[in-house]
Amino acid sequence: MGLIQVATETVSSPVASVTLTGIDSSDVYMVAINNFIPVNNDVSAYMRITKSGTADTTSNYDSAYKYLKSHTSFGNNGDANEDKINFGNIGTGTSEGVNSIINLYNFNSSSEYSYATQEDTTLNSLAQNQGKQGGFVHTVASASDGLFFYMASGNIASGTFTLYKVT
Amino acid sequence: MSNLRLINETSTTTGVASLSVTDVFNADFDIYKITFTNTELASLDWVEFRFINSSGSVVTSSEYDEAVLELDSGGSFGEGRETNDTNFSRLIRSQTTEAKGGDVTMFLFNPFSSSSYTFGLVQSFGTITNGFGTKGIFVLTELSSIKGFQIYLNGGSNINKSTIRTYGLRVDS
Numbered sequence: 001m002g003l004i005q006v007a008t009e010t011v012s013s014p015v016a017s018v019t020l021t022g023i024d025s026s027d028v029y030m031v032a033i034n035n036f037i038p039v040n041n042d043v044s045a046y047m048r049i050t051k052s053g054t055a056d057t058t059s060n061y062d063s064a065y066k067y068l069k070s071h072t073s074f075g076n077n078g079d080a081n082e083d084k085i086n087f088g089n090i091g092t093g094t095s096e097g098v099n100s101i102i103n104l105y106n107f108n109s110s111s112e113y114s115y116a117t118q119e120d121t122t123l124n125s126l127a128q129n130q131g132k133q134g135g136f137v138h139t140v141a142s143a144s145d146g147l148f149f150y151m152a153s154g155n156i157a158s159g160t161f162t163l164y165k166v167t
Numbered sequence: 168m169s170n171l172r173l174i175n176e177t178s179t180t181t182g183v184a185s186l187s188v189t190d191v192f193n194a195d196f197d198i199y200k201i202t203f204t205n206t207e208l209a210s211l212d213w214v215e216f217r218f219i220n221s222s223g224s225v226v227t228s229s230e231y232d233e234a235v236l237e238l239d240s241g242g243s244f245g246e247g248r249e250t251n252d253t254n255f256s257r258l259i260r261s262q263t264t265e266a267k268g269g270d271v272t273m274f275l276f277n278p279f280s281s282s283s284y285t286f287g288l289v290q291s292f293g294t295i296t297n298g299f300g301t302k303g304i305f306v307l308t309e310l311s312s313i314k315g316f317q318i319y320l321n322g323g324s325n326i327n328k329s330t331i332r333t334y335g336l337r338v339d340s
Binding site for chain 2: 001002003004005008010032034035066068069070071072073074094095099101119120121122123127128129130131133160162164167
């Protein structure tokens with residue numbers, strides 16, 4: 001397997017959002033997220049897909065995860081017809097952020113839904129290790145070209161977000 | 168050129184009590200992909216994992232947290248959880264013959280950074296009586312620079328065979 005970098009953004013001073021675009025083929029794409037950390041404590045980290053570079057805010061996101069937690073029993077986390085994907089609450093303590101690998105399928109297709117598999121390892125706002133294992137679908141048959149990341153409130157403090165084409 | 172760069176390949180074909188991979192993490196990469204293939208053991212056991220710091224010492228402090236979903240094709244699924252443990256204790260559970268040797272794919276985040284904890288994502292599949300896999304996460308909550316790692320068996324017997332490949336995910340700014 002090879003990876004060809006398509007886009008990357010490193011946040012070193014606070015920004016409201018990060019957009020990665022450049023999906024323009026039927027290949028599988030992979031997004032690597034490293035140290036996605038908020039300015040505000042105990043806020044949810046969110047993601048949307050982009051259509052022509054703009055985040056899609058319609059309620060067409062279905063997601064299902066096994067929620068792995070080091071400190072308590074695992075959970076099942078399913079949501080249908082949401083307007084975003086939620087990584088969970090993170091904070092401002094040391095490394096209280098999201099690290100994730102997301103594989104993207106059919107994003108460039110105008111006749112198929114956009115699918116993704118996702119695996120996260122995070123430290124939540126109570127410094128507990130947890131992470132989602134599962135995926136999501138955007139149930140609109142139109143082309144998507146990337147992902148958009150933001151916080152429930154306040155800015156993104158730091159993070160590196162990289163989009164690769166899988167070859 | 169691929170942004171997935173092979174850094175190191177380490178293997179054993181003879182029985183060893185532990186297998187270490189050293190000096191593979193550096194400032195060139197923040198995220199690493201590691202594969203373990205054909206991991207054949209001297210006894211049915213869990214393979215455990217520890218980091219090696221920049222001084223070359225195995226990190227045995229009680230600062231490993233983990234959560235592992237255990238997928239047993241011949242039985243019920245289980246939850247493996249630890250906090251403040253001295254290792255990541257569920258890399259793969261596998262068997263004693265070559266045909267039943269298991270395989271793992273792992274991603275590591277920020278091992279070399281001394282200002283961030285080190286996080287892991289793991290998927291494995293091996294064989295006990297039936298096929299047995301895991302999907303897991305872990306973190307080392309220690310602000311130290313990590314340069315390598317070591318695997319060994321919970322029960323102390325040998326690793327007969329394994330090939331470990333470490334790749335870096337290059338980010339070109």
